[in-house]
Amino acid sequence: MASTTTTLPRYRGLCGAIVTIREHTTRYAYDSESEFGSERYGHAWECECGVSGSSVEMMPHDRPRTLQRVREAANEHAAQCRALPPTATK
Numbered sequence: 001m002a003s004t005t006t007t008l009p010r011y012r013g014l015c016g017a018i019v020t021i022r023e024h025t026t027r028y029a030y031d032s033e034s035e036f037g038s039e040r041y042g043h044a045w046e047c048e049c050g051v052s053g054s055s056v057e058m059m060p061h062d063r064p065r066t067l068q069r070v071r072e073a074a075n076e077h078a079a080q081c082r083a084l085p086p087t088a089t090k
């Protein structure tokens with residue numbers, strides 16, 4: 001897993017804040033409902049303005065779908081976001 005490098009898209013908001021997409025895995029301690037084990041896979045997006053979202057699915061093969069959904073959400077946010085890039089404080 002650590003050896004696979006996935007290039008994920010990034011978006012720039014109207015005023016320069018960057019929206020990044022990352023892979024997202026959630027582990028549950030116990031899940032009696034699922035026959036697929038206790039992990040959920042997906043993608044999440046996060047903007048430098050602090051807004052974020054995610055799309056999570058059960059199976060690893062759903063990842064391309066969650067990426068598509070998260071990509072659209074990230075792009076949509078970038079098209080509306082007027083946040084400036086964070087200013088370095090040091």
Ligand SMILES: [Zn+2]
Nearest residue numbers: 047049081083
């Ligand atoms: Zn934003």
